[in-house]
Amino acid sequence: MKLESLAESLRDYLGATRKHSIKNIVNMFDEKGTNPSFGEDAAIIEAGEEALLLAADGIWDRLMRADPEWSGYCAILVNVHDIAAMGGRALGMVDIFSSSSPELSEKVLKGMKAGVEKLGVPIVGGHIHPDTPYTAVDVAILGRVKKDSIIYSSTAKEGDDIVLGIDLDGRVHPSCDMNWDSTFLKEAAIVRHQMESMVELGERHLLTAGKDVSNPGILGTLGMILEVSGAGAEVELDSIPKPASLDWDRWLKMYPGMGFIVTCRPENTARVIEVFNNHKLNASRIGKIVPGSHLDIVRGGERATVFDFTKHNITGLRPVKGCNQ
Amino acid sequence: MKLESLAESLRDYLGATRKHSIKNIVNMFDEKGTNPSFGEDAAIIEAGEEALLLAADGIWDRLMRADPEWSGYCAILVNVHDIAAMGGRALGMVDIFSSSSPELSEKVLKGMKAGVEKLGVPIVGGHIHPDTPYTAVDVAILGRVKKDSIIYSSTAKEGDDIVLGIDLDGRVHPSCDMNWDSTFLKEAAIVRHQMESMVELGERHLLTAGKDVSNPGILGTLGMILEVSGAGAEVELDSIPKPASLDWDRWLKMYPGMGFIVTCRPENTARVIEVFNNHKLNASRIGKIVPGSHLDIVRGGERATVFDFTKHNITGLRPVKGCNQ
Numbered sequence A, B: 001m002k003l004e005s006l007a008e009s010l011r012d013y014l015g016a017t018r019k020h021s022i023k024n025i026v027n028m029f030d031e032k033g034t035n036p037s038f039g040e041d042a043a044i045i046e047a048g049e050e051a052l053l054l055a056a057d058g059i060w061d062r063l064m065r066a067d068p069e070w071s072g073y074c075a076i077l078v079n080v081h082d083i084a085a086m087g088g089r090a091l092g093m094v095d096i097f098s099s100s101s102p103e104l105s106e107k108v109l110k111g112m113k114a115g116v117e118k119l120g121v122p123i124v125g126g127h128i129h130p131d132t133p134y135t136a137v138d139v140a141i142l143g144r145v146k147k148d149s150i151i152y153s154s155t156a157k158e159g160d161d162i163v164l165g166i167d168l169d170g171r172v173h174p175s176c177d178m179n180w181d182s183t184f185l186k187e188a189a190i191v192r193h194q195m196e197s198m199v200e201l202g203e204r205h206l207l208t209a210g211k212d213v214s215n216p217g218i219l220g221t222l223g224m225i226l227e228v229s230g231a232g233a234e235v236e237l238d239s240i241p242k243p244a245s246l247d248w249d250r251w252l253k254m255y256p257g258m259g260f261i262v263t264c265r266p267e268n269t270a271r272v273i274e275v276f277n278n279h280k281l282n283a284s285r286i287g288k289i290v291p292g293s294h295l296d297i298v299r300g301g302e303r304a305t306v307f308d309f310t311k312h313n314i315t316g317l318r319p320v321k322g323c324n325q
Helices: A003-011 A014-029 A061-066 A068-084 A102-119 A188-195 A197-203 A217-229 A266-278 B003-011 B014-029 B061-066 B068-085 B102-119 B188-195 B197-203 B217-229 B266-278
Strands: A050-058 A089-098 A123-129 A136-146 A161-166 A171-173 A176-181 A209-212 A232-236 A259-264 A282-290 A294-299 A302-308 B043-046 B050-058 B089-098 B123-129 B136-146 B161-166 B171-173 B176-181 B209-212 B232-236 B259-264 B282-290 B294-299 B302-308
Touching: A003 A217, A003 A294, A003 A302, A050 A068, A050 B089, A050 B136, A061 A068, A061 A136, A061 A176, A068 A089, A068 A102, A068 A136, A068 A176, A068 A188, A068 A197, A068 A209, A089 A102, A089 B043, A089 B050, A089 B136, A102 A188, A123 B043, A136 A197, A136 B050, A136 B089, A136 B136, A161 A217, A161 A266, A188 A197, A197 A209, A197 A259, A197 A266, A209 A217, A217 A232, A217 A259, A217 A294, A217 A302, A259 A266, A266 A282, B003 B217, B003 B294, B003 B302, B050 B068, B061 B068, B061 B136, B061 B176, B068 B089, B068 B102, B068 B136, B068 B176, B068 B188, B068 B197, B068 B209, B089 B102, B102 B188, B136 B197, B161 B217, B161 B266, B188 B197, B197 B209, B197 B259, B197 B266, B209 B217, B217 B232, B217 B259, B217 B294, B217 B302, B259 B266, B266 B282
Parallel strands: A050 B123, A089 A123, A123 B050, A232 A294, B089 B123, B232 B294
Antiparallel strands: A050 A136, A089 A136, A161 A259, A161 A282, A171 A176, A209 A259, A232 A282, A294 A302, B043 B050, B050 B136, B089 B136, B161 B259, B161 B282, B171 B176, B209 B259, B232 B282, B294 B302
């Protein structure tokens, strides 16, 4: 695939365009644009020496229809990631579970239980609608982080290196071919240790920004960082860690089971990669933060723009002056 | 209506029977029955001098289909109540919003915004599914409470008085005739002051147990306290505060906009009523906690059993030895 065609395919990928409506909601609740948590994976609520992190994530109904058990598992996985993305540790979750049948309930709950056991974060309460026409599971999670160790999305700066930490030891999930599953079959201790990589990176102050790779994939997630940081990026395609069995178009659209995209000052890049490696994650420097508003991919002498944020939106969120900076 | 017919009608009311499936979920995640937060309105997560409260509540899809704006408003109202029920103050909320159309989204969000403005608790983040076949809003809320001031559901004791604090100054909601709305048209300062009644009752240690009146109505909510406290109750029907325009069967099935059912030692009953009154709530002693497993209503010489928890379930939860006691 030509680089330009790849860029276009990625830009149009539904996983990214679904995020557009975030902006409208944010605007509705925060007309002055003063909430520093918008655009972040978790909201920062509270003070003392530690900050509390509150996040909520649900599972796309397409996934629920494809595989209820895997959906229940992912509902846990994505929430714990939202806390890790901020450099935090999860304390507990609550779920709101709507179910159209006992059979579906059993499958979803089985998956959630597997997720709880894998990640070691308890479900401490919740709410159930046992008789809805649809089946959906929404989870909210509470975490905490040292105040000086919070990892934000909106703080990437020109000149930073971009590092991807990701687990390539996995499989295409049997019932969802856009999910790269690296956790379900893996020992819980390893998965939890991978999640801790972000706590160490935060506490050692090695990053300028970071985010877990979510549905918009590796470059879509990087794009979300760029939108709220007000910056551009140049990514060397061939430096992105990739399972050998997958082509670029597919890999870059996938939701990986365990991936973090972070930025750091170049003098810290080697340390950041080392932390990811010590936590059993593949890691590479994949590019750099540049001035402007383009997310470009480059390969040899070829260059293509995946997003130009003067024209394209992922979340549509933009930097707020005086916040997080 | 004869007292026995009223008891039967209340027992069969869907708002109570929908809670049955809670037990199955609790059992799945907590096989040893050791989590002290189950059966409570919010989970107690964390220590220091204050405890954190995490709760999640969603809106019944029937209500969503009847009135999306009112559903959005209620999603906020019920969550803030879950924190107040434990004697806590809300810090912030996250929402997961699934929407089938922009028109519906706008209505739901308008309602949520009205709720946020009324109650003064911010939405600090969330997740959106803009393209689901259904519209649903789930909210999770974080609150805090002094550790020695937590109000539990499972700690009602034989000999306690039962007090209802409730706002009769309201209306049957125009689009949902099972909702008694006392908040939507009321000044925000009054609504917030009403919510604070539980904080004062908790901090003054005037209660033995308490809960906000939710979908199962006044007696269904009392029943939930009895189930997890392992006690019975005798309620004098005519002592329950009631809007003059409504009959008993209807009133006792309604979700009130602002109601708390609490238990206390008889020597504190007058103080509890006074606190509710000072917070602009109607309040009366409506009965007492008795040994056994029956929730009985009495009027003159007549008596009828609404629930016998050896045979009937609301949540199906039962006391766990060594927890909260």
